[in-house]
Every structure is written in structure tokens, then in C-alpha cells.
Amino acid sequence: MKLLTILLAGLCASTFGYLIKVPTTPTKPRIAPIGWVNIQKLMLPLFDNICEDSSDPTIVKLSIEFAFDSADFLETEVIEKLQSFKSSKGLLAKGEIFSETIDEHFNEFRLVYNVLYNAKDFDIFYKVACWARQNVNCGIFTNAIYLAIMTRKDTEKLSIPAPYELIPNYFVRKDYIIQAASLISEKDIFLSDNIREDGNTFIVDANYTDYESSEEAVLSYFHEDVGLNSYFYLTTLKNLPWIDTEFQRNVRYGEYIYHFMKQLIIRYDLERYSNDLYETDGINWDDMEVTRYDPMIMYSNGNDFTSRQGICSQDVISSLKDIENNIATTVTHLRDGGFNKAAILRHVMDIMLFNDNSYINLAIKAMTDDISTKSSLSALSHSMTKLRDPIFWRIIKKMVENVSNSLKVLPGYTKNQLYFPGVQIMNVDVKKVMTSFDPYVFDVTDAMKYGDQDPNFQIKINQGRLNHKPFAIKVNVSSMVVQKGIMKLYLGPKVTLGEIRENKNLFMLLDSFEINLKRGSNLITRTSDEINNISDDFVPLRTVRKNVIDSEFGVDALPLNSVRSQIGFPSRLILPKGSSDGLPFQLFAFVAPYIKAIPGGSKANIQLNYDAIFSPGYPFDLDIDIQELFNLPNTLLKDITITHKTESKPGTYGSGYNREKKWDVVDDNIMDYDIPSDPLALGTRPEFTKKKDAFDYKSRKGQYGKKDKYTIDKTDPITKIPDETVEFRKDIEFNKVYTKNEENSDNIQYKVISKKDENMAIDKIITKDVKTEDKEGTSIDTTELDKTIDDIVNDLKVEPIYLLSSPRRRYPTIFNIILKPPYKETESDERVYE
Template sequence: MKLTIVALVVGLCALSSSYPQQQITDKGLLQKQKDILRLFRYVNQPSYYKDFIEIAQNFNFEQNYNNYVNQEVAKYYYQIYQYGLLPRGQVFSVFYQEHLQQAIALYKLFYYAKDYQTFYNTAVWARQNVNEGVYLYSLSVAVVHRPDTYGVVLPPIYEVYPYYFFNNDVIQQASQYKQQYYGENQRGGSNGYTINANYSGYYLNLNPEQSLSYFTEDVGINSFYYYYNIYYPFWLGGQDFNYENDLRGELFYYVYQQILARYYLERLSNGFGEIPFFNYEVPLETGYYPSLQYSNGLPFPARPNFANLYEYFYNYGQKYGNNQYAYSYTKVQDYERRIRDAIDQGYIYTPEGQKVSLYTQQGINILGNLIESNPDSPNYQYYGALQVYARHLLGYSYQPLNQYQVAPSALEHFETSLRDPAFYQFYKRVLLYFQQYQANLSAYTEQDLAYQGVEVTNVQFDRLVTYFDYFYSDLSNAIYVTPEEFNGEQVQIRARQYRLNHKAFTYKIYVNSNQAQKASVRIYLGPKYDEYGRYINISQNRQNFVQFDHFVYQLQAGENTIERNSRQSYFYQNDRTSYQKLYQSVLGALNGNGQFNVDSNEAYFGFPRRFLLPKGNYGGYEYQFYVIVSPYVPYQGQQSDSKYYYPRVGSGAQYLDNYPLGYPFDRPVYYDQVYYNIPNSYIYSAKIYHRDVEDINASSASTQ
């Protein structure tokens, strides 16, 4: 089903114009916003807030069991806490089962708190006593899922935990400056510092793929992927939380299809072609050097070019007990074979041996749940956690000495996964299974896609231009501060980094309609030629189109001119407000000295608006837009609630209509010319030009 939250490139995140910016005046919600922002500050060291220290010291599990809806959750967590959890200072990864179990237990402790005050006290206690990574992850998931924290804005993860977003040389410079800073401050020196941040390929480029690091390592794109997995954790669902209204299995497929399609468009701008396809039996050609280090100083593992994935390598070295990840090489091939068999057979076996048909209206949702291995999978044990074991295998991290001393690869964190080219190569394999499934569905004919009485007569776009400009991020959480500095908020360190952007533009769609009627309008952006300049028919290239815009429009009888601009597409999100600005804004609103406005996109999650367009090149790289106008069909399962000012997970409130995600590219067409022949669609070719920001500024000045 078509989701209004499907962010462009990722096909998933965003909000429609029915969710405008909101001014928050509720003092209770403002206080919660302030509370939670404080919980995210300097997470790698104990908090020095006096009230935090007092709450943490006085918190007693055994005396608070009655304050949890599910008391067994609290008793269980207290039991494992006494037994021993992942120590503070150690690296956390949700892709290690022992770590994940602890994160889930803490999430449930937060989620089942009977009221907000109990949740807050529990979070403050965990802030001081639980492993930093486990705490940060579980708290984030709980905040976006608890009903009483709905509306709270999470701060930018790249400012909360900069280690996963900036190269180690940037973190090192921040630390060095901090060591010099306090003395300078005593002498009346400056209290702010800016560091120029480069991408990983600046120092070491193991493979030409890393020349795309401005895209794969962008803080906005990586935080988008992180927040998607906060709102839709692969381990959450079933009885714990109902995702049926959001069709999370279909969403899983569409998110990754859009990510890979957008990545492919960027590859074309840089002279690359199709995402490489790898084979487990053949050495992996694409190496990766992440240039990252953990907060405890441990470097991220690197993968050399032509890395062997054979089982003998992965079992080599020390390992503990019956380490399940030591056999990832075998497991991923077993799981993939079983998934292929299910697609070919047309059904899935449940643990009880019953058959679940795949070729039904809910088929792709079932398949998505199966491949993601979430709690809604029909048979988690048999079809397995494919992506979990694949990340261990492709990440090339070595066997740990024990479950609490691990060195996960970039692929084993949502914050850093998109940085590694192997991510796109693996999920290309995954998407091929979905495409194999789609190929078995009935193909669309002209009659299926046509909209009788409606014709798109023309489409016009302004000149499309991209450029790089500076973006500033707060690095203060990457350093350690004294109690005086913690409470005084004295240390200010920023990273300045070039990020892709585009000039604002407008576009028009001209539509003739034989009557007044409501319609769904979809716009896709995709390639016209491959890397060799060869034209590709859309029917053969539909998987490489990204959703550019989608909206519902009231057509009038006769000629209609629909005008949109680059700021309207709800599939994209503006740059997130920095932590400091969020905090100062909420303080001002609480004190009556300002306003706290929530952008609906920022309150949820979305793909960065900066990357609305691929980079293009100086001479202009030619892409094409596909516009299709379809009859409006209301979403059948939608649950509306007037109090929602942005889509709430599990509500189904984010769906615009009842079409499948990616329609009409969600299945094959009867013959190659179907997309070209239907009158209610239009194909518009446009070149995207790339310029230096100085040239754009000079050109703008000359026209004033």
C-alpha cells in the first residue's frame, strides 16, 4: 500500500502536507521535551545534573515493581542487572544476540512504565548505570513508541554520538582542542572551535567505490537510516507492538529498494554503473576502510579488497563457546536457498507445518516480514535472520574473546551501515528475491494503469542545479567534560563539512480531466541511460526509479495546472535542528520568552531534502521524470486521529491511498511500451548540472 511516509530515496520517511509545522504550547509536553533532551547529553560519561544524581541514587527496583504495567518485565531486568550486563565503556551492537537481548529488556522496562514519571525515573537511573550504547538505543526506541512521549523530538543522532558519523581525525582534533581549551578559557580565550571534516576517502581510498563517500557517509542520510530502524526495529512487533496497519513487511522491501535506486542515480553522476553483484564463493572485490573509532578508542575493523568469505576464514582465530556467528558463511546460504524455494513454491511453511500462500494481496508483506526476520515472520527459525548473519560475514570483523568484548564492523551498526559499499551489494541480492517474486505476479496492462478521461499533456521543470555547501554539526558530545563544564555548557566544538545541496526549483504538471475528481499524483526520478550512454526502457529499469513526490489533488473539469516546488515534497526532510537550538528553544517556550515549533518531518524521520537530486555533472547528466495520475482510492485500513500532527507508528495514519508502495513500478508490465502509451502519464527528460557554490553565488549576485 502506498505510504505517505515513504521517504524519497528510501521510500519511506516523510510526511504529507496534512501534517504542517506545529507550535507546541502544552507545558507538559514542553517539559517532557526538555527532560528527554537532557537525557541525551554527554551520554558517554555520567551525568552531573544534581537531580539526575539524586534520582539515580534513590531509585529502587524492588520498591517500584507496582509502577510497571508488566511487573515481570521489571523483575526480569533487575535479575539480569544483578547477574551482570554489558559493562559501561564497552562497544554495543544490536546485531549481537547477547547485546540485543539486553537492549530489548531495557526497552520493555521503559515501555511498560505505568506513567511518565516512572519512565523518566527509570531512564535517569539507566543513564547513570547502564552501558551507554544500550541505553541510547533502548531509550530512543521507547520515546518514539510510548504514547505519553508522542510529539517529543529526538535530537540529531550525529550530534548525540559523533563517533559513528565523523572520522577519527575529527574526533582526535576535538579532543586535542578540549585539552588546550580549558587553560585558554582561564586566560580569557575563545570558547568555540570549528573543525573541517573530510570523508573517509580523503586519507585512504581502498576502492574507487569510496569516491561516493559524500553520499554514503552523509550525516543526514545515515541518520535517516538510523531513525527508520528506531521507528521500525527488526526485533519489535507481534504482541509487543502492532505494525499490521503500517504493512511493515512491504515497507521493508520498499525502503531498501528506494535506498539502492537513489544510490544508483548517484553512481551514474560519478561514472559508475550498476551496483556490483557478489558471490559468496568468490572473494569480495570491494574493500572498505571506515576511518572510524569507537568512543573507547577501539578502531572499526577494515575489510581488504578481495576478501575471502569462506567458512575457514571466519572460523579462524579465537572464539567462545558455540559462537553462532562463526558459521555465518553457511547460514546465509542456507537462508537464501530457503527463501528462493518459498518464492518458487509459492508458499511458506509455518513451524507447525502449515502452508501460507505468498501469492495473495498480502504476499509481499508476508515475504518482507520473512526476509527481515521480524516477530511477524511466519517462521523465524527456519527462514532465519539473513541480514544479521550477512552483516557479520561481510563486515569482516574478527571473532571476539567473549560476548562483552567485541569490535563490530560498520555494517553492524545502523548509524554506519550505509558507509560500506558492501551494504548496497548485499541488499541488491535481497532485492533480487523480491523481484523474483514480483516476476511471478500478473503483469500490468494498459487497462490496469489507465485513468479514463484524464490526460497529462505536459510537464515543465526549472533548470536543475546542484552544488556543495558547508553544514555545521555540534561535536561537543565527542569530548569529556568536568562537572563545571557539564553544567555550565562552556565547551563548544563544531564540525564543518561539505554536503550536497541544490538550487530551489519549481515544476508544473498540465492535466486535462473530463470531470471534477480527486486523483493521486506520483512523480518518479530515474535514469534514462546507463553508464555507457545506452538508452534503457523504463520497463527494464523500473527498479532504479526513486519516488520524487506523491500527493492527492482535486482535479477540475478541463485544463489543470499543478504547480509544485522543491520544498513541498514530503518525502524529504530539512536539516535537523541542532541539539543546542532545540534545547534553547524549549527553554524559551517554557519561560515564555519564545516559541517551540515542531516541523512534522523533523518530529518523525525523512530523507534529507538536500539529496532531492543526484549530483549530476558540469555538462549536465540526463535523467528522466515519470509522472502518473491515477484515480484516488482511499486507504482501506487507515486510522485517523485528529491529535496526530505527524504519522504515528502503528496507526496507519500515514497512508495517502490504497495503492501498493512503488506503484506502478511494483510489478512488471505486459509489454515494454505500456508506461509510454497510457495518456495519464508523462515522461520528462531533464539534465542535472553541478556547479561550485561560488559560481552560483556570483551568478545570483549579478542578477540582483
């Protein structure tokens, strides 16, 4: 693509020039070359009716001809280990239930994956996949093929199928699955109230589970969201510690895993806040009430998922308490041994998540009796279904609390890791944020079809899923110098400044991205579809098939998207549900420096701030002075409201309880603030969060008289009336805070700050044209202003600077916790076939 370079030069000392690359031709989306099209075409039949033997001729032929030749694999021992396991213990039968919590099942899955991953080329990989498709248990094959596609270079740009299309019975209530199956099997079809016919397609309207506890029923739309459960399943697979990828080898691997779990429970607590529910309670093993839970889903062999009754194993409770009591001691011991935070969290995550007797595995074992009843397991036994069970969220909460408390022994961030000299966030603007429940339809035909059937006949499931309207966040940043930084945006519940210290773990990282600051004002706009590490809904398998056929006939229809870009957090769930009259939230904006702040501004000992900014939870992952953080000029806390389209409901959705939330409880010892008795209650919300009544213009009809009464003639005399009013047009100064009187601004409320309160934490958000003088003690380097235009232009020719532009390439991962991988523009996609 041709590029035209334009040099913009300033005409006075207060402005300066910078380079912008302007494309002279439109940018085309990356389309899959013919090699990727062929690979995609070969892979598609592997996913048809995945829990039954394939009838595809190619798969049948290659599965029979496959030979276990160790020379075809990068690690020769992987094929020997699989054969040894097969001969000694035997492979799990195709009709049996697979669970990652059963050691024998998990070991077999690991062996099958290693064989797939270590195949020397795609041809060998595909032959192994065909053999596994016909001979390996459905659950093991599904896990292994997903993980292999996510980790192999020659499959990294395939369009992967949605898990809920392959095994819909793990995601949708069994009564609707039975209805869908009957529509395929029976000749005489009787339509019910929840079944619609649309040509050759039958659409089954499926509600969510109605729990015995109405508190959990109100959140069933979140627990059971097909996108959220698919995300957790695929991310859990991708995060397994024994996989040999760059992610697992990264020194911050433990930090990323902890951040993933922490972000997950924060997002859940925000949804509880939206429904007027308590913050999640972590499990207290000594005193806990566990409600019976029936997932109401079924296995592919027809058996139901077992209901969870409560605590099933008291013997495991003592082991769980030992971990909780000793985790802080472990962190202290590692700290004293010279380990940094990244290394410490790697060890801690092994204890909490990855070891055979990890905290989370023991907690699941304490809640279930699945090991003794392998024929019928519970929702906690599968990564696809764990989030459906409300008790799993309490387990995550307890685990995150234990880790967070143990990290308090580590030194917090210093001011020079948080302060950004010369940078100030002037304002944050967010317009009209709205959520709704939108109908989401997905195809389940391939998972249920059998024999020769009409290829145009389809069965689809329709569910109401939480979504949001497109929105944009605008941040106005003032900078004294040209420099780079990291912008972080956090979303949290509306709490007072005094309560933020106790509730910093309720702020979810919404986005994190690099910014290029120029001298002066920088208006940074971030739209909802630009947020990092999120993914749209999966492309339906039927659409992928059509794209492949179109591509074979010369139509550029198959996009070349990385697998990682398809398995991020569901974009439709980035915002918690609002309310009809506007639910108050807070947006925390933070511009982090690449270089540590040095007193005196000396450049002799420049230190990079990588230890902080590359930590995914920075700045909330360590114990810091929240008041000091929020007083920094490079931070800003903005009140926003999220409204909800009231006529949209997900089925069993209810209005929730009017209960006092934990974050409403005010600790009088925190800070002396004027705090409302219930700041989160709908009736006492700030006026700006309430929906205003529509103005009735018709009621004013006629009061202004008729048009002809206001006409004048040129001959009419004009009488000048003396002006006896005083027009306040000047800026008004109150203790160094300037306000401007504007038209139609009679209702503007100005906050006057006295000199004695200058150290008091206040909102730095000013809603009108407000000017502030430079703070006392701030020194401004004027050497840049003394440069001539030629000096500026010469400086700018060294390296082009791209202003306020977010990276075009995304690297979807866990809430922006994975570093950008190296990308070479000259590297051809066809290299995988050489």
C-alpha cells in the first residue's frame, strides 16, 4: 500500500510538528490464502456430530490407515506413551462421561493432545485427528482438538467452532435439548408455545434455569451465558501449565493466571451489584449454608448431570484450611528468599489451581462425590459447566481473597511508579451507555443430526443474552512533553472516595492500551469495539462452510483471523446490566508512565517502569495508598450511569432483591465524608443518574401568541430602553477555581474549595468550562519552547510519531495480561506449508 508522508509544522513557538502516515488506498481486510482455505475445509468434517462416529469418507479412510510411527513426531516418546497407555489401561469408551477432575481421564487427554501437538506437519496432524475422531472418547477428543488448534502454528488462523454448537447439551437446559432432538427424529412435528417455524428451520426459545433460590435465579442469565462458559472453558484449556508455549514460559505466567481469576470474580460481583445483591461471599468451611443445585442439563449418552447436595467430604476440609492458613506464610518465605512478585505468584498459583491437590480441586472434591460415581457427574466436574453452579463463584472468591491477603506482605508500588510527571487527565467523557437483552440464535443441527437428512433442515436455539449498545470513552490528557504511556480504564460500582480503599478489588480492568502523547491537549477516543482482549460471538459453522465454498470459487469470503482473537472475553458482556432509570458506576482512568519519575527531573539515571506497567493488575494488585493514587494528576475518577432497555428480558430474569449490599456499609473510621445513608439505593441516587421526565411541549401551545403579533414595520418607531440589568459575563474566581457563567446555566452547581481543604480528596471532574491554574511548586521545562522551527522539524524527521492511535492489530488474551508477541510484516502466511 502506498503511503504519503505529510509533515505538519508549527508556525509559532507554542505549536510543533509531527509526522502522520496517510494511506492513499483503502485498507483491505486480511483474507485467507488458498492454503488456509484448504486447511479450513479439511477440518470442518471433524466437528460434525462430534460425539458420534464420523461418516465422512476421508476421515473414515485416514483413521483406518493411520500407523503409529514415532518418526512422524517431533518428540518420539509421545506415540510410545499413548500406545503404552492404550495397551495397559485401555482408552475411555466413546459413550462414557469424560471429566478433567478424574486423573485417568485427564492423563489420557494429555497423551492424545501431545500426539496431536507434536505431529511434524499438518498432514500427520490431520491423520492423527481423523484417528482420534473415530477412536477416542468424545470429551477427550473435543478438549484435545481445541487445544491443538490453539497451540499449533499451522492451525492458528482457523475459524474455530463454538463449543455450544458442538455439545449444546452442556449449555442448554435438557428439556429444550429433548425438544430439539424430537424435531429431528419425529416425522409428525407438533409445535408448542416455545417452538417457531421459519421455512426449513425450527427455532426453540430456551429459558434459563429457575433455581430453588430466587437470588441465584435472577443471575441465571449470567451463570449460563453460552459465551461466558465457552470463554472459561477455552481459557482454562489454554492456561494449562504443562503446555510448552510462550505464554507458559513467560515469567509473569502466574500473575496472568491470578489476574484472570480475579477479573472473573470482579465481573461477577458487578453483575450482582446490577441486581441489588450482596457482594459474593467467600466460602467459610466452618460455617456455610449450601443450597442444593440441579444444573438441569444432560450428557450426550442421555444421563442427567447429578444434583449437588452440599458438603460431601469432611475429610478434605482440613486440607483446605491448611492451605488457607499457610498461604501467607508461604509468600513471606518466598519473599525472604529473594523471589519477586512474578515468581511468587507462579508458586502460589500451583498451590491454588494447578497441583493435583490444589485448593480449587480440593474444594470441588469437598462439594461433590463425583469420583465414586463416574457414570453421573456434576456441573463442577467440567470446565464447560462449572460457571453454571453458583457455589463455584464462591470458591473462586475465597481463592482470590486468600491470594490477595497473602500479597499484602509484599512492598507496594512507590510514587515514582505511579506518578507521571507533566501529564494530567483533564476530563473523561462517556455518552449514553445502555445494555439490553438481545435474542441470540445458534445452530445445533450438526450436534443432533443422524443418517441422511435434508441438508437445508435446521434446528436452532434462541436465548436472550445480555448485550450493550456501542459506546465510546473520551479522555482528555494534557502533556508537557512528547512521550508514550499506558492508558488503563477500570469500571467499578458507585462508592464514596472513602470506601474505595476497601473496595478497590471491585474495580474491573475494562481496557489497557498504549498511547502516544504530544505536547498540549490530547483527546483520546476509545470505542467499545476497540477494547483489547475481547471477542465477538463465534462464527457459525454453517457460515464458515459457506465462506470456504465461496473462497474456492474466487470470492474473498474467509477472513484470516487468529484463533486468539476468537477466544477472548465475550464483547457483549464487558458491561454489567444497567437499570431503567440509570445505575451509577465509576470509571477510573489512569495514565501510567513507561519511565519511573525521578525527583529533580534528572535524566542521568533513567529507570524503566516495566516491573509495574507489565504487571496485569497494576496498580490495584498490591497494597497501596489509594488516597495518594487518586490524588495524582494522571488519574481521574468519573461518575457514569448505565441504563437498561426495560422491555428486554432473558426469560427467567427477575428484578432481584432490595437488599443492602456490602459495599453500601460505611465504615465511619475510614474518612470523614458526608455520605448518604444508602448511596446505591435507587431512591437516593444522584439526580444525574435519574431519567428525566419528557417535557410536554404541547402544554405550552398558544401561550406565546400568534406569529403576526411579533411582526414590525419599517416605519414603526424604535424606542431604546435603558439597560438597568447587570450581565455577569466575566469569569468568577473562587480560591483559584475559575468558573464561567454561560447561557442556560442557571442550575449549574459549583463546588467552592477553601484553602484549608486543599489536601482533601475531591472529584477532579468539572462538568463545564473550568480552568485551573498550575499547582504550586510545579516547574515547567521551557527549553522546548526556545527551539526554532527548523530545530523542531529536524527533531521530527528522526522517527515518525503516531498520535492517539490504538494498535490496529489486537492481541486478545486475558484482560490485556499477555504481552504483545513479535509480529513481522514480511512474514508470509504460506510459510507453514513449506
